[in-house]
Amino acid sequence: MNDAQRDYDIARLRTFIAIAKTGDLQAAAEQLKTSHAQVSVRLRSLEDHLGVELFKRTPSGMILTAAGAALLPEARAILAESTPTPFASDMIRGVKVNGRFALPIPSSGHRSGATNRTARIGQRFSRISAG
Known part of the structure; x- marks a missing residue:
């Protein structure tokens, strides 16, 4: 299409x-x-x-x-x-996005998956940090 x-x-x-x-x-x-x-x-x-x-x-x-x-x-x-979300629209326009994000971790303790996702986000968006 x-x-x-x-x-x-x-x-x-x-x-x-x-x-x-x-x-x-x-x-x-x-x-x-x-x-x-x-x-x-x-x-x-x-x-x-x-x-x-x-x-x-x-x-x-x-x-x-x-x-x-x-x-x-x-x-x-x-x-x-x-x-597009406002975040995606900013990225498309090349606006530098700053900030922190929180990633919920299930009580079952699957921290490695959350850690991997956090690392990938950090690599892709260098001006955003986990917190």
Whole structure:
């Protein structure tokens, strides 16, 4: 999958989540800072791609179908995975990150694994120390 396709897929999932949250195409468009038509196109495209109807369209708004309800937690998880953390964003931009971190060690005493992870983090991020 190329970057353009990935971005388009992410946009469709963001649109789906916004509609699920607001229950309304216009409110979703406002939340996403786009047009009602664009929201409608993205939703139709996602439904066509998946081969299912994700919402029941009613006079009072959009209601998730069973398929939509099943997709919603997955869509949220995909977006969470695709959104860089502030730390990752800083690293991408080349910002020098300083600080200390704590690594919990289970009471079962598996300290060697924690020590190895700590060493790897220290090697990769020289300005961060364990504490």
